[in-house]
Amino acid sequence: MSDQLKRVAVLGGGSFGTALASIAADNGAEVRQWLRDPALAAQINREHRNVRYLPDYAINPNVRASNDMAEVLAGAELVLVAIPSQAFRDVVRQALPWLEPEQILVSTTKGIQEDGFKLMSQILEEETGFSHIGVISGPNLATEIAQKQLTATVVASDDALTRTRVQQALGCDYFRVYASNDRYGVELGGSLKNIYAIAAGMAAALGMGENTRSMLMTRALAEMGRFAVARGANPMTFLGLAGVGDLIVTCSSSLSRNYRVGHALGEGKTLDAAVEALGQVAEGVNTVRLVRNKAREEGVYMPLAEGLYQVLFEGVPAREMARLLMRGEQSSDVEFILPREDVQKAHRRVEAGDEGEARDE
Ligand SMILES: NC(=O)c1ccc[n+]([C@@H]2O[C@H](COP(=O)([O-])OP(=O)(O)OC[C@H]3O[C@@H](n4cnc5c(N)ncnc54)[C@H](O)[C@@H]3O)[C@@H](O)[C@H]2O)c1
Numbered sequence: 001m002s003d004q005l006k007r008v009a010v011l012g013g014g015s016f017g018t019a020l021a022s023i024a025a026d027n028g029a030e031v032r033q034w035l036r037d038p039a040l041a042a043q044i045n046r047e048h049r050n051v052r053y054l055p056d057y058a059i060n061p062n063v064r065a066s067n068d069m070a071e072v073l074a075g076a077e078l079v080l081v082a083i084p085s086q087a088f089r090d091v092v093r094q095a096l097p098w099l100e101p102e103q104i105l106v107s108t109t110k111g112i113q114e115d116g117f118k119l120m121s122q123i124l125e126e127e128t129g130f131s132h133i134g135v136i137s138g139p140n141l142a143t144e145i146a147q148k149q150l151t152a153t154v155v156a157s158d159d160a161l162t163r164t165r166v167q168q169a170l171g172c173d174y175f176r177v178y179a180s181n182d183r184y185g186v187e188l189g190g191s192l193k194n195i196y197a198i199a200a201g202m203a204a205a206l207g208m209g210e211n212t213r214s215m216l217m218t219r220a221l222a223e224m225g226r227f228a229v230a231r232g233a234n235p236m237t238f239l240g241l242a243g244v245g246d247l248i249v250t251c252s253s254s255l256s257r258n259y260r261v262g263h264a265l266g267e268g269k270t271l272d273a274a275v276e277a278l279g280q281v282a283e284g285v286n287t288v289r290l291v292r293n294k295a296r297e298e299g300v301y302m303p304l305a306e307g308l309y310q311v312l313f314e315g316v317p318a319r320e321m322a323r324l325l326m327r328g329e330q331s332s333d334v335e336f337i338l339p340r341e342d343v344q345k346a347h348r349r350v351e352a353g354d355e356g357e358a359r360d361e
């Protein structure tokens with residue numbers, strides 16, 4: 001098998017889909033990109049520029065855009081699905097008649113489906129029953145990739161062929177593709193970090209400092225790890241690019257759409273106004289609701305997700321929520337070293353006047 005892929009399909013005409021399509025074309029593949037808007041497709045083919053989502057960057061002319069699914073998928077060895085989570089299953093169903101079992105299907109989407117709390121690669125698996133399924137996730141702001149800034153991502157799949165072919169299709173001198181076999185952990189990390197990016201944007205708008213941002217990101221990582229463990233996932237994955245790596249970038253950059261929604265909320269906009277002003281999808285808004293509800297259902301302690309939910313959906317002012325969170329339980333730093341239950345037990349003993357026992361904890 002040669003190193004180079006001949007045909008790559010990208011479903012989705014947004015900024016990330018466009019950036020990845022251009023990399024695959026730079027690497028020598030003929031790339032077909034599916035988007036639903038025929039006028040935008042024609043303009044991309046004419047001007048080699050996606051004026052709606054990445055107006056300032058040239059697209060490799062070997063990317064051909066089309067709203068014809070059959071044309072886009074014919075002969076594609078790799079199919080990248082870059083469609084927001086709320087439309088993901090619908091678009092996969094539209095693609096289904098033209099998909100072939102030998103094709104490699106990879107989700108790039110960092111979101112969760114409400115029904116069944118499904119991640120996108122699980123939808124790919126359910127809808128197709130194919131075996132070459134994977135995800136890519138990591139600190140990957142599309143605009144920076146389009147600028148050819150040095151960037152790394154993770155391809156995660158339990159199928160070695162999928163990992164290798166994605167590394168071949170997308171790896172280049174400015175885009176490095178690391179491999180993982182923890183598909184669920186990598187995909188969950190990408191979805192969860194969006195919640196905390198909203199919180200970080202909000203904190204920045206409220207004038208909070210770098211200590212605060214560092215606290216927020218670190219406690220976010222603890223919360224993500226706790227949720228992962230409760231769902232049987234490996235929290236070690238969150239030490240990598242798709243966990244802490246993506247958390248850092250989205251909690252620090254105003255290029256992140258989730259961060260921008262949070263910032264607008266911190267400035268006093270309503271959620272509807274913040275989302276409308278963005279004009280693109282911020283997956284975290286929906287993810288906060290789903291994760292907060294799941295955490296409650298499963299008894300997972302997630303004070304940040306809970307607090308953010310109350311700000312977004314129950315009208316609690318952001319500054320008031322920050323104060324409440326600071327008055328919450330003072331818990332363990334790293335729960336894998338000192339379990340949270342041990343800290344709580346020690347607190348109860350001291351409060352009951354049993355300090356000797358507390359010292360032994
Ligand atoms: N933009 C980034 O920096 C970035 C980076 C990494 C991952 N992602 C993830 O990739 C996913 C896609 O992101 P993006 O930035 O390319 O998308 P985007 O939000 O810029 O645009 C999404 C694309 O999907 C299309 N779309 C939306 N609903 C549709 C429907 N019902 N039918 C057909 N097409 C529909 C839109 O028209 C648009 O072309 C996101 O969910 C995000 O989590 C984005």
Ligand SMILES: O=P(O)(O)OC[C@H](O)CO
Pocket residue numbers: 110138139140141142194197246249250255256257258259281282283
């Ligand atoms: O713009 P966002 O907030 O969807 O974030 C984009 C990517 O997920 C960053 O890795």
